[in-house]
Amino acid sequence: MGRRVGISLGLVVIAVILQANLFGPGRIQPFGASPALVMLTVIAVARYLDDEPALLVGFTGGLLQDLLGGQPLGLWALVLTVVAYVTVATRDRFEGLPLIAGGVALATIGGMVLFVVLATLFAQDTLQDQALVPKIILPAVYNLVLAGAVLPLATRLMRQPGEPGWAL
Secondary structure (H helix, E strand, O other), X not given: OOHHHHHHHHHHHHHHHHHHHOOOOXXXXXXXXXXXXXXXXXXXXXXXXXXXXXXXXXXXXXXXXXXXXXXXXXXXXXXHHHHHHHHHHXXXXXXXXXXXXXXXXXXXXXXXXXXXXXXXXXXXXXXXXXOHHHHHHHHHHHHHHHHHHHHHHHHHHHOOOOOOOOOO
């Protein structure tokens, strides 16, 4: 296991712990939704990993989130693996702060929509929720705000000297 993969897994574990204990059900949820910290962390670290380790980190973060949640096992694992794949596939196209922010927002919205669709296929009543749209849009907004702290931290920890990366 390389240095970057170890750091990535450590950051994802910290994000899962914060997501479950700080922003979990019955905890801090401003306006009825919480930030998707694990998804934001997967997006941040996938920029610096090769293809397979990025997918592994996304899957691991999703699996840990599934184990701590009440939904069927594998939903978040699949969603975060897809988010990691999309991040790896588009990372060279997003340079500069406005494009990075837009990429984080789009990836978060796409991940939340994918989760809702998959949860509906697994007999969860997510589409019947009256506050479905705010629960999809608000995590993207929260992730935009938190990206100002998470992305520079990931850049500082993951980047090698002289290597191009997100200039934040």
